[in-house]
Amino acid sequence: MKFSSYYNNLGINAFAIASVLKEAGFLTLPKVALILPVVAHRETVKKLADRRFRFVSFEQYLIDNIEYFYNFNERYSASLTPMVNALQLLCEIGVVQLKDNGAVAASTLPFDASMGKRAERVQRASANIAALVSGNAEVFYLNARIEL
Amino acid sequence: MKFHIESLQLWLKTEQRRSVTFLPNKVNVITGESHTGKTAILDIVDYCMFASNHRISESIINENVAWYGLRIHVNDKIYVLARRAPMGTAPSPDYYFSSTGEVPNSAPSPNISESVLKKLLSADFGIDQDVKIPFGGRTLQANSRVSLRYFLLFNTISQDIITHSDQFFDKQNQARYQEALPRIFDIAVGIDTVENILKREKRGELERNLARQQKLSARTEEKREQFNAQLAETVARAKGYGLVAENTDADTSVTALRQMVAERESGPDLHVSAKYEEISSQIYRVSRKIRGLRRFSSEYVNHKATLKETADSLQPVEYLMRNFEETVRTSVFDDILKNLSQGLQEIKDATARKTPLDSNISEIIKDLESQREKLEKDLQALPAEMEGFENDKDKYIFIGETKAKLELYSDPQSDKAPDNSELIANLEAQIEDLTVSPVEDRKELFTRALDEAIQEYITLTKAALGNYGDYRSAFNYSEKKLHLRKPKTASTENVGSSSNHMFLHLFLFLGLHELIMRNDGIHVAPFLIIDQFSRPYWGEDDQEDEESEKDVDESDVAKVKLALGLLDQFITTANEMGKEFQMIVFEHINPRYWDGLKNVHLVEIFRDGNALIPVSRLG
Numbered sequence: 073m074k075f076s077s078y079y080n081n082l083g084i085n086a087f088a089i090a091s092v093l094k095e096a097g098f099l100t101l102p103k104v105a106l107i108l109p110v111v112a113h114r115e116t117v118k119k120l121a122d123r124r125f126r127f128v129s130f131e132q133y134l135i136d137n138i139e140y141f142y143n144f145n146e147r148y149s150a151s152l153t154p155m156v157n158a159l160q161l162l163c164e165i166g167v168v169q170l171k172d173n174g175a176v177a178a179s180t181l182p183f184d185a186s187m188g189k190r191a192e193r194v195q196r197a198s199a200n201i202a203a204l205v206s207g208n209a210e211v212f213y214l215n216a217r218i219e220l
Numbered sequence: 221m222k223f224h225i226e227s228l229q230l231w232l233k234t235e236q237r238r239s240v241t242f243l244p245n246k247v248n249v250i251t252g253e254s255h256t257g258k259t260a261i262l263d264i265v266d267y268c269m270f271a272s273n274h275r276i277s278e279s280i281i282n283e284n285v286a287w288y289g290l291r292i293h294v295n296d297k298i299y300v301l302a303r304r305a306p307m308g309t310a311p312s313p314d315y316y317f318s319s320t321g322e323v324p325n326s327a328p329s330p331n332i333s334e335s336v337l338k339k340l341l342s343a344d345f346g347i348d349q350d351v352k353i354p355f356g357g358r359t360l361q362a363n364s365r366v367s368l369r370y371f372l373l374f375n376t377i378s379q380d381i382i383t384h385s386d387q388f389f390d391k392q393n394q395a396r397y398q399e400a401l402p403r404i405f406d407i408a409v410g411i412d413t414v415e416n417i418l419k420r421e422k423r424g425e426l427e428r429n430l431a432r433q434q435k436l437s438a439r440t441e442e443k444r445e446q447f448n449a450q451l452a453e454t455v456a457r458a459k460g461y462g463l464v465a466e467n468t469d470a471d472t473s474v475t476a477l478r479q480m481v482a483e484r485e486s487g488p489d490l491h492v493s494a495k496y497e498e499i500s501s502q503i504y505r506v507s508r509k510i511r512g513l514r515r516f517s518s519e520y521v522n523h524k525a526t527l528k529e530t531a532d533s534l535q536p537v538e539y540l541m542r543n544f545e546e547t548v549r550t551s552v553f554d555d556i557l558k559n560l561s562q563g564l565q566e567i568k569d570a571t572a573r574k575t576p577l578d579s580n581i582s583e584i585i586k587d588l589e590s591q592r593e594k595l596e597k598d599l600q601a602l603p604a605e606m607e608g609f610e611n612d613k614d615k616y617i618f619i620g621e622t623k624a625k626l627e628l629y630s631d632p633q634s635d636k637a638p639d640n641s642e643l644i645a646n647l648e649a650q651i652e653d654l655t656v657s658p659v660e661d662r663k664e665l666f667t668r669a670l671d672e673a674i675q676e677y678i679t680l681t682k683a684a685l686g687n688y689g690d691y692r693s694a695f696n697y698s699e700k701k702l703h704l705r706k707p708k709t710a711s712t713e714n715v716g717s718s719s720n721h722m723f724l725h726l727f728l729f730l731g732l733h734e735l736i737m738r739n740d741g742i743h744v745a746p747f748l749i750i751d752q753f754s755r756p757y758w759g760e761d762d763q764e765d766e767e768s769e770k771d772v773d774e775s776d777v778a779k780v781k782l783a784l785g786l787l788d789q790f791i792t793t794a795n796e797m798g799k800e801f802q803m804i805v806f807e808h809i810n811p812r813y814w815d816g817l818k819n820v821h822l823v824e825i826f827r828d829g830n831a832l833i834p835v836s837r838l839g
Contacts, residue, residue, distance in 0.1 A: 101556065102563035105536070129331035131317050131577075135340045138579045142509065142516040149539050153546045156557070160550045170555055173563065211320055213567045215576045217520045219535050220568040 085158035090181040095202035100174040108151035120197035144216040223745035224802040229289035245800040252826025258806035346742035348583040357399040370400040383718040410739030684779040718756040747802040791819040
């Protein structure tokens with residue numbers, strides 16, 4: 073299965089990164105790199121966008137939903153190039169700034185209904201995605217079995 | 221399984237932290253005066269491992285502690301699990317967990333629920349949906365999940381039971397644990413394995429099926445369900461021709477067939493076979509997930525193995541470089557790449573020697589496999605492709621055949637029983653293939669092996685057992701108790717003296733652990749906490765000085781030394797098997813008692829102000 077086909081949309085990638093970054097404020101780049109592989113998984117986004125969902129900790133989430141992670145490494149590598157591209161776009165248009173070994177949200181990329189259903193779901197999930205990726209990066213990389 | 225407790229962590233209310241460190245593969249001794257919190261350590265371990273009621277004493281200990289925690293090594297992973305101190309008698313629902321063994325400096329904040337943490341740890345204790353209570357009781361239901369706490373019964377000899385004349389396991393005053401012990405004993409010690417249990421269940425199922433088939437061949441006409449099964453092929457064909465709707469169940473299908481035959485009409489319109497493809501693609505999806513999950517839990521090991529060779533390179537960065545032509549390059553490109561590589565390299569260095577959590581992957585895989593099995597069954601009942609009638613003649617022939625079959629099977633007087641002899645033969649062959657050794661034989665063998673192991677301990681400590689030194693080990697399987705038997709007699713004797721009872725406790729637990737290790741047991745953790753085995757000689761541990769020790773009978777000193785020697789020897793025995801074993805012993809004896817024992821390690825002396833909560837740190 074080729075995941076790259078999901079990522080050809082620079083717009084939605086940039087939007088996802090911007091929304092999550094806005095919630096988190098600051099993220100190191102290895103953490104930014106985790107956003108798109110999370111967004112690429114429909115069930116994950118659906119769950120995180122659910123209003124009833126309460127985020128407790130990465131560990132709790134992982135143990136409860138370990139089947140969501142089984143192809144995380146594939147998703148991760150497939151989304152590297154799109155991540156780098158989207159990040160550059162966001163820097164160019166001044167939404168994101170590189171600072172202190174990471175990225176900060178400089179201004180917002182407002183959501184518009186014309187961006188589509190998927191963007192809307194990402195928008196709703198963004199606070200939870202931010203919580204998910206902004207914990208201890210070592211723990212995330214290790215347990216999602218991302219090959220370094 | 222591999223397991224040891226690395227340290228006990230207490231976060232005090234004064235914002236200070238107290239830790240007590242234990243060594244793996246050693247007899248860890250904490251010695252000292254009474255009322256210093258030695259026994260509390262056992263209660264704290266129990267509390268952190270999900271106890272639903274606690275025995276930690278309120279004065280000094282609980283009133284000064286905010287959180288209790290353990291840093292443990294489980295199957296090559298390092299966990300920290302901590303639990304907020306109980307409020308009075310009520311245990312706390314707040315847990316902290318770190319999968320990388322991180323011990324927070326100040327009081328932890330809760331980050332995981334009890335049920336999720338239990339799920340994770342249960343997986344490490346080899347517990348999944350197949351490990352279940354084999355038969356019911358007053359409080360435990362048959363086929364309910366086994367709690368990992370039941371397996372912890374093998375890990376403690378508390379002060380309540382160590383000299384008990386009749387009771388060998390802790391918590392036997394609680395109905396749950398009293399019922400749990402005989403129900404999990406076989407699985408815990410390896411008399412029975414989950415694999416065998418499943419085989420037996422399968423066999424039972426086949427045998428029942430066989431009996432049903434045999435009954436069926438005698439009385440077909442009464443069995444509506446079987447009657448439908450006989451017509452399954454006809455129904456499938458009718459569905460293939462589109463004469464019966466795709467999603468009708470067996471009963472209505474037969475009614476539809478009857479209608480079709482009776483009405484002489486051409487039947488309903490053709491039903492399109494979309495369901496077949498839907499199920500096929502579901503099977504594909506499930507299979508892919510199973511493959512992915514299997515890879516997820518196994519391949520990381522290979523990745524870890526090659527890490528050393530690729531220490532300086534980063535796979536994600538290399539991947540980016542390989543796909544260079546796909547990237548845009550603005551002025552910040554180099555910054556991003558540099559920054560990312562640095563961050564990733566740090567993560568790589570930090571995680572290189574750590575093992576990720578497996579959690580309940582094996583359980584999920586089992587679930588998916590049964591899902592797939594069911595889907596495959598569903599698929600079989602569906603026609604692969606819509607068959608068209610070449611001409612009306614075929615259709616009428618089919619309808620005619622169906623009519624004949626319906627008449628044949630539905631006539632209650634018909635003595636033409638359908639032929640299921642092939643099915644019966646098939647079932648018989650399957651049953652024959654499933655050989656499972658009977659549990660009774662294995663119990664017998666286990667008891668014999670346990671007695672053999674214990675006999676060696678008896679020989680080692682012969683001098684301490686007085687006139688029982690030449691007796692034989694006689695484990696009573698049904699009561700889970702250890703007795704001694706006079707050589708060449710059939711009857712066991714009631715052993716007197718609490719010294720002997722103490723030794724019997726040590727013998728039984730060491731023997732069980734030895735066998736569990738020899739059987740490569742995965743459910744019982746290789747550690748043992750023993751609370752003051754010298755109790756029979758000194759009573760409560762309130763003798764404080766050398767003065768009073770002089771009053772002690774020299775032969776009692778010799779007995780304590782023999783007991784310590786036995787524990788020391790056990791570690792050596794475990795190591796000879798290529799295993800590690802950890803013991804934690806609370807005592808009040810002097811270090812001179814274990815002179816020359818290489819596996820004994822003095823953790824701390826709780827004396828002169830030093831205690832679990834040292835005087836200097838009291839709030």
